[in-house]
Amino acid sequence: MKNQSAGTPRAMRNLNELLILNEIIGGGPQSRADLSRQTGLSKPTVSSAITHLIGRGLVRETGRADNSQGRKATWLEFNTHCFYAAGVDLGATRIRMALADMGGQIVQYQQLAMPEGSLTDIEFQTFLVESLEGLLKEYGVAWDRIKAAAIGIPGVVDPAGGEVSRLVSPLKGLETTLELANLTRLFPVPVITENDVNLAALAEHSLTGDAAGGGGSLLYFSLGEGTGGGIIIDGAIYRGLGGGAGELANMRLSAGRLEDVLSAKGLLRLTSAITGEQDKKPDSYSSEPGISPERLFEEVRKGDPVAQSVMDVYSGMLAEALTNICAVIAPDSIVLGGGLGSNGDVLLHRLEARLTGLDRKPRLAVSCHRERDVVTGAIQIAVQAAFRRLREEWTL
Numbered sequence: 001m002k003n004q005s006a007g008t009p010r011a012m013r014n015l016n017e018l019l020i021l022n023e024i025i026g027g028g029p030q031s032r033a034d035l036s037r038q039t040g041l042s043k044p045t046v047s048s049a050i051t052h053l054i055g056r057g058l059v060r061e062t063g064r065a066d067n068s069q070g071r072k073a074t075w076l077e078f079n080t081h082c083f084y085a086a087g088v089d090l091g092a093t094r095i096r097m098a099l100a101d102m103g104g105q106i107v108q109y110q111q112l113a114m115p116e117g118s119l120t121d122i123e124f125q126t127f128l129v130e131s132l133e134g135l136l137k138e139y140g141v142a143w144d145r146i147k148a149a150a151i152g153i154p155g156v157v158d159p160a161g162g163e164v165s166r167l168v169s170p171l172k173g174l175e176t177t178l179e180l181a182n183l184t185r186l187f188p189v190p191v192i193t194e195n196d197v198n199l200a201a202l203a204e205h206s207l208t209g210d211a212a213g214g215g216g217s218l219l220y221f222s223l224g225e226g227t228g229g230g231i232i233i234d235g236a237i238y239r240g241l242g243g244g245a246g247e248l249a250n251m252r253l254s255a256g257r258l259e260d261v262l263s264a265k266g267l268l269r270l271t272s273a274i275t276g277e278q279d280k281k282p283d284s285y286s287s288e289p290g291i292s293p294e295r296l297f298e299e300v301r302k303g304d305p306v307a308q309s310v311m312d313v314y315s316g317m318l319a320e321a322l323t324n325i326c327a328v329i330a331p332d333s334i335v336l337g338g339g340l341g342s343n344g345d346v347l348l349h350r351l352e353a354r355l356t357g358l359d360r361k362p363r364l365a366v367s368c369h370r371e372r373d374v375v376t377g378a379i380q381i382a383v384q385a386a387f388r389r390l391r392e393e394w395t396l
Contacts, residue, residue, distance in 0.1 A: 016041055017049045018394040021058060024078050025387075029062060031073035050076060057082045080105070084141060085386040086132060086149040086189075087378030089196060090178075092168050092225065095128075096372065097135045100379045102147075102386060108139040109372075118170060121177045129186055143188045147386030150378040152196035153178055154226075158243045162193050166247070168226055190389060192381055197222050197246060197337075198237045199377025201230025203369050204335045206380065219331040220367075221248070221322070224338030227259045231329060253320050261317055264293050264340060271296055271310050297343045311346060318347070319354035330360055337367035 016039075023038050024030060030038070036046045053059040062075045080103035089096040091114070099108040112131055119127065132149070136142065155167035155175070162180020167173075176182065180193045201220035208216060220230035229246035231238040238245050249259035260266050271291060299307035322334060336347060344366030351364055369376045 013049070013052075014394045016045055017053055018391060020046060020049050021053060021078070022391075024059060024076060029075040029077040031075060033073060035076070078102070083147045083386060083390065084145055085379060085382035086135070086146055087375045087380075087382050088128075088132065088149065088151040089199075089374035089378060090128075090151060090153055090171070091196075092154060092170060095131060096375045097132060098372075098375045098379055099135055099139055099141070100383060102383060102390075104379060104383045106376075106379060108135055109375075110135050110138065114170075118173065121174065124174055124177055125186055132187070146189050147389050148190045148192065148382045149187055150192040150194065150199075150382035150385065151178075151183060152199045152374040152378045153193055154196045156243045156247065157193050157195045159239045160242075164193075190385055192385055194237070194378070194381065195228075195230070195239075195243060195246070196374045197228040197230040198239070199230070199375075199381070200337055200367065200369075200373035201232050201335070201377070202237060202380055203373050203377035204337075204365075204367060205232045205235070205333075207368055208333055216333070217329065217331040218333045218335060219325060219329065219362075220335045220337055220373075221341060222338040223262055223318075223336060223341035225264050227262055227338075229325070231331075233329070248321070248325075251321060251324065253317055253324075255317050258321055262314075262321065262340075267293050267296065267310075267314055267340065270314055274310050274313065275306055293340055297346055300346050312350065315347060315350035316354055319351050322351065322355065323358065326355075326358055326360075326362060331362050333363040333365065335365050335367055337370075337373055342366050342370060 019039050019041070020035055023035055027038065032043065032046050032050060035041070035050075036043045039046070041049075050059060054061070058079055059076055060079045062077050080101040083102055084107070085100050085102070087098045087100065094111055094113050096111045097109070098106045100106045110131075115123070115127060136146070153164055153167070154171065155178075156165045157180075158164075164175045164178045167175055167178070171178075178193070180191065183193060184191045197220060200222065201218055204220055205216065205218045208218065215235045216232070217234070218232040220232075222228045222230075227249050229248045231246050240246070249257070251258040253261060255261045261270070268291065296307055296310065300311050325331075326334075336342065336344065341347070348364050348366065355361060355364075367373045
């Protein structure tokens, strides 16, 4: 459809409606008289536009204002359930999906295990499409009610063209399938792709006081099967050259490569090295089989001296990494996430004690969204894209 001439009656009506809708979205519930004052449009023009917006399901009446005199005015508010946005967190072993209204509130959530074994491109595409369609069906909406979708990818996502590299196992080999151009062909809505840890950082930043003013800086440090960082500077994701910012795995620490010593495997190697040096009784915790990171953290909480010794050393290496990062970007906040990083009761006070050398000490915290941090960030950018699409439709 061609763009309308700016002077046609229909184009003017659309512009007036968009102006009013923006005012309602940004200013909250208002009366028709309020909207006339705020926009400078005549009351008949506002009333006509409101009638059309209500008819399209974008605005709804919510009751009457408590005026001190005269007739009570009817409140008008944006109908956040007029359309929806979808967010996806692609993990190595599971996929998390969420459906949110236009207010960003998650209305449907689902977690599925990734199929076992290596997948062909077609098999993965089928799994992804069927999973999202299952989410929509569960909530009872069709694709025509979805305005945008965002997908968090566990690898480097080039912001220029959406190319993907350095995918985590077992997704290696699906780089071409996960390119933005190919994902866009799978769905009837605009698709946005982003590094998963960047999305987690965005979700956590939205909870800070700095986010309210649109600024501030934050480092999200994910510690689990792998390691990665998401960086927010002045309220926006910092992606770096080719999307490579935050790829912390290859940082060199005194004990070795960062991911080799701070990942779950690195923690288990450290545990084996320390317990192997101890003269311990056969029935002691460390001599039992099946040691896991989860068990180690539980033993720390129980006061096991060897487990605490392991965690002290691990926290020292983590503090070294954070000190090096702070020397470069000096973030306002550092948020730990992932399977290891979420154990704030064990890690935070140890880190606080080991970051005393910093002139400017950041706030330390663990992820508030926990396992939903990536999908929450995906929802945020999907809703933003949904509003852009909604507004663009007024110019067609």
